[in-house]
Amino acid sequence: MVSPLLNDLYQFSMAYAYWKAGKHKERAVFDLFFRRNPFGGEYTIFGGLDECIRFIANFKIDDEQISFLRSVMPNCENAFFDYLRTIDCCDVEVYAIPEGSVVFPKIPLLRVEGPVAVVQLLETPFVNLVNFASLLTTNAARHRLVAGKSKLLLEFGLRRAQGPDGGISASKYCYMGGFDATSNVAAGRLFGIPLRGTHSHAFVSSFMSMDEIVDKTLKSPDGSRTCEDFVSLVQNWFSKLQWTDKFRGIFGETNQSELAAFISYALVMKSGIPNFCAVALALNDMGYKARGIRLDSGDLAYQSIEGRKIFCEIEKKFSVPDFGKMIITASNDLNEETLDALNKQGHEVDAFGIGTYLLVEISKQPRMKLSEDVSKVSIPCKKQIYRLYGREGYPLVDIMTGVNEPPPKVAERILCRHPFNESKRAYVVPQRIEELLKCYWPGDSHKTREELPSLQKIRERCLLQLSQMRPDHVRRLNPTPYKVSVSAKLYDFIHFLWLSEAPVGELQ
Amino acid sequence: MVSPLLNDLYQFSMAYAYWKAGKHKERAVFDLFFRRNPFGGEYTIFGGLDECIRFIANFKIDDEQISFLRSVMPNCENAFFDYLRTIDCCDVEVYAIPEGSVVFPKIPLLRVEGPVAVVQLLETPFVNLVNFASLLTTNAARHRLVAGKSKLLLEFGLRRAQGPDGGISASKYCYMGGFDATSNVAAGRLFGIPLRGTHSHAFVSSFMSMDEIVDKTLKSPDGSRTCEDFVSLVQNWFSKLQWTDKFRGIFGETNQSELAAFISYALVMKSGIPNFCAVALALNDMGYKARGIRLDSGDLAYQSIEGRKIFCEIEKKFSVPDFGKMIITASNDLNEETLDALNKQGHEVDAFGIGTYLLVEISKQPRMKLSEDVSKVSIPCKKQIYRLYGREGYPLVDIMTGVNEPPPKVAERILCRHPFNESKRAYVVPQRIEELLKCYWPGDSHKTREELPSLQKIRERCLLQLSQMRPDHVRRLNPTPYKVSVSAKLYDFIHFLWLSEAPVGELQ
Known part of the structure; x- marks a missing residue:
């Protein structure tokens, strides 16, 4: 399904233009990040990394695909298609935050580096894979937080899903974000997600006596x-x-x-x-x-x-x-808000079956727009990211530094600057430091790379990370924004770049 | 992807219960219909039939799937799995309205008949396949109507799609509903949809001099x-x-x-x-x-x-x-409303590239809820549907009759009754009659069946049918509801059934 052709045509056109200009092997890098948290919250769960890495591991354009491309790009030279046939991702490097992590706006989730023509062809598929997955996982995590730890959350979304694959993805990422089970048998088989089901009203009415x-x-x-x-x-x-x-x-x-x-x-x-x-x-x-029983109306x-x-x-x-202690399941068009309302009224529900609204909520939220810009590799722009933890064990701030800067040290004061606002800055003395970007695809196969954990492990990471957040960051009502910062050096570089690229008005 | 396991677990549990009760071979029927048109309109385009028919044509539960089912249903008897292994859809019958047709609430899009256990296993996949497809196609058709016939409509939704398959389906059904091309190369290859693309801002900025x-x-x-x-x-x-x-x-x-x-x-x-x-x-x-050029902001x-x-x-x-006559393309977060606003202002745009909002709009619309109820075959409840056309060539009303009733005749007066409101009824003298439900899967392979037309043909049907509707039914603002009716006989039967099933209060 996720073949290199699952791509916008213009990525191939641009790859051709790079090739034609003899620039196709120049190293380029893009960061994949988003600008706003979805669902009116102040956090996001990162999902989709596993699928991105599998995609590049299998990236190869086969003969049949080449001949299709040739038919839709009739003006391109033959030698370009010969080049396309040879490319794979062995000289691409992917650094990423582990899947299932709590993440924040502006922080790169993935940093992809490689020959510009190849990297260009990865952009659309990566955005496609990460966008939907992160929205689903975040939505699921929000349901988990509002339902509380002790309740069962069951995903019943298949009927209303955006097609077959939409249904399977919904099951996978809902589980990752903290659901306990799905009704979707195919998802159960593919990912080992526990299965749950009841029976329909039609079944009851089919017995007459x-x-x-x-x-x-x-x-x-x-x-x-x-x-x-x-x-x-x-x-x-x-x-x-x-x-x-x-x-x-x-x-x-x-x-x-x-x-x-x-x-x-x-x-x-x-x-x-x-x-x-x-x-x-x-x-x-x-x-x-x-x-137990299932309540589906009233x-x-x-x-x-x-x-x-x-x-x-x-x-x-x-x-x-x-x-x-009979299990009482409720399943009548539930969403985050109705769960919250039930909590306020008091109830005896043990399990929530959530379907119809699960995917609706997702698509009301296009604002988790992933941004990406393939550009030349510029060392100061290649960033490393650290999460700094405070005395009470909560994460305090994420800080981006240039990859060539020395990393922050425990118990040592570091200046964290707001990326755009000159006056906002704070010294932090971290008690613990987590390096967020890990190497998941080293290009060179001799280098070590992070293991891709199982879905169950990713789910555990997600639930653990959520439980470690300071509660006001993840609460439903008026959550406090989590701070994202840059080092002093990176701040200066960004602003140098910004000024040099900004248009200057001319008065005559 | 669309395997028999793409199903809610409870469908298998119910199949087991039917089997255990010795009822699994009893004939059952379900109609797939919806209750409200989406997007605040008064029409819907039916999509997804081709995928439903391919699904039943290939319906077979293989050994690996059987052993998975056995593992998740450990209390079921072995003989049930032997039975599951044998089932296929050779004794299932599917009647459907041709894909790409303009359709209305309450009218069955598909009528599925067969052994109750098998039919039960078709329900969830059919709902999944038809729901998303019909929403996408309807949304696309609405964009086509507001953009006008002469404009190019380009689908650029891949980045924001709900996963890889969501993107491919979006391209397919947008094309069916009247779009002209897509940027999604994989969809172009799979369905022969014309491809279009430009280049990104990143490409511009990658050349320095x-x-x-x-x-x-x-x-x-x-x-x-x-x-x-x-x-x-x-x-x-x-x-x-x-x-x-x-x-x-x-x-x-x-x-x-x-x-x-x-x-x-x-x-x-x-x-x-x-x-x-x-x-x-x-x-x-x-x-x-x-x-030409593409305008993407401002x-x-x-x-x-x-x-x-x-x-x-x-x-x-x-x-x-x-x-x-240079082609001017616009592509900045367009939707039905912004197209309408552009029309009102006046513009010189020849082509619209529509991406971000395409799939968002879809999922705000869960109201196109498909309803289904597997129940015993009851002859009067098996319905035939006719579209009656008037003197001016417009369709006037759809009428449902029992399959055993004689069909309406051209130039002969027929009473059309509102299905629920006793006082609403009208005589119609049709000038032309279209029988809507056709046999797409006859069960018996010797019987004739409708061909599955190409995507291009389905698209033509959609555009033709839309052009034949009375304009006030399809206009954006305050559209007139199209009438859906039942025959006098079916009315009586429905109300007999209704009364016999409705609970009667008891006063003491």
Whole structure:
């Protein structure tokens, strides 16, 4: 899928122009960074690196692709296509922040260096791969933060995804950002993401009566016991529940005084929780454990609380251990905001199934615009990045330096300057320093390179990094911007460059 | 990519439950339809059928997939997996409206019939494939309608797409909906979509001086003449332009009185149009034709008009035929609304490059929710659909009938009823009748089926159908809803079913 042809045509046109001018082998570099955090937040999670590295590792334009390019660029000389056929990424270098890291605007996520014609051909695919992945991962992380650590987050987005691959990517990056499972079987197989599912309303309505259940026997998990008529066992439990004092009005007997208040409520609950309880109790008799219920409409906060009450009452009344801990899943068009609202109301939901809105939110946010500019290699412009940690263990500031500057040292004062605002600067004495850009593709195969970690490891990094942020940076409401700075030397260089390139007005 | 595992886990769980209950071979049917048109419009273009049919044609769960399913459904009996291994879609029937058709809410786009367990496994992939495709195609068609027939529409969405496949699908369905070309080379190769591209700002800035141009010779297209120093030829033209009366202030000499007004304008124009003109004129000397310019920032309406003036002046002054018809492309974050605004202001843009917002608009629109409900085959619920055309050639109304009803006849009065509102009904005397649902997958391979047309043919259908709609249905502002109706018989049946399924309150 991600072939070198997954590219804007003009990248090939420009590669040709470089080649024609004899400039195609000149070294060039581009940084991939963004200007604003998405979702109104003050942080972003970096996703997509693994796919970028796999892309360059396999970068090769085959004969069939060459002949297609030839057909769409009929005015290019043959020798250019001979050149295209030879290129690969063995003389390209990629430095990147580890995938799953918390990252901030202006800081390069990737630094790509190599022959200008080759680097030009990497630009569009990299932007494509990183943009969507980072938005999805960030969105997922935001859901995780608002849901809290103890809740299960399930991704149910396949139906509403932007095509097949959109669905698979959604599952992958939601998991990376802190979701626990997906309903998407293909994503489960490809990435080892845990799978979850329930059943649809259509399934419920496809059974018209108990007579349709042909095989009524149920064996216990260990095979030692057989219930010959599981349907009767369920019906038996249903009667018991009906005659339980606390359940009058919920389990079939209508209760005059509650009728008005419960009409809408009962429409959902009547066909849901009571039948579920009867089946779950019968299963319990046979040594099985029912997993839980899913609420898909109505007032989720209220229903989850009422459901929990019933489960707890059953645990007490019929001495069924853990029946009160039955998992309650909610899945009605949830998003970050509705999760937040549920938290404020109070609820008894254990797991959230999130689908419809997951990908909608993403695309309202084109502002995480990745910027890139292939330009000549200029040493002072090649940057290294350090994250400086304070006394309390929180990261304080990211600082960019030229690659040729000495790195900052622990316990040594360093001046951090705002990249554009002359008056904003601060001395920092870091207690710990993390070098952010690592070499993931060294060009020279003898050099060491960072391992590409598993999806599970990347997910752990993401959750760990989020937990280490100072809470006000990652809170939903009015988060504090995290500081991004440059060294004094880099500041001077940037401003020299800026002045030399800025147009000067002329007054006559 | 689109394997049978691209599915919600619960579809497999339900297939298991059907199998376990011995119901898996019972015939079931589902209609795929939507409830509301997207983008605040009153029409939708149906996309994704081709991919659905290819999906069922290749539907087969292989051994590796079976063993994965076994691992995630450890409690299912072995015989179920043996059954899964055997299934294909040879006993499934798919009727559908031709892809690229203008379609309306409540009308089934596809009717899928087959063994319930198999049909259940088709539901999620079909929704995934049709939802995104139809949104993209509809969005593209809306852009086409607002841009007008004569303008070029270019899709530049790859960088902002939701992953690699999202980009390829965007190119495909934008073309289907009436775009003319894409920048995405892979999509060009896969679907034969015309390719277009320009160059980036980075390319411009990578050349520091004329000295960097090593090879200054240019041959004429037929090879008969050689210009040894094309750079001098361009510089020569630049001087001539500078000394042209009408271009003072634009071509290098600053004009006091215009300075204030043109400061921002000149910043763009100075480095753009004048240099372009000099190169284009030099190319013209050598027998080449320059194609045009791209405006990517600033006031597109104003700049395009000023640019056109310059091109026309050059055509006149230097007698260069067609120089005034130079193609002006605009590409600065365009969407339906900005196109509409440009039209209102007046402009000289010939082509629009649309990228960033193309996919954003899509995902603000989750309301094109596809609905589906696998249920028992019930003859009266299997519907046929007819589009009835009036005297002026416009479609008047779509009518759904039971498949067993006689079809409507030309020039014969038929009662069309609103599906839910008892009082809304009208007699229609159709002048032409189109049967909308065609058989694309007959199950029985001996039966005839509709051909899957090429992307180009589907695009033609889309543009033709749009041009045949009564204009008030497709206009941007306050469009008139198109009428969708049911036959008298189907109305009665629906309401019988409705009453029999609706809960009845009980008062004691």
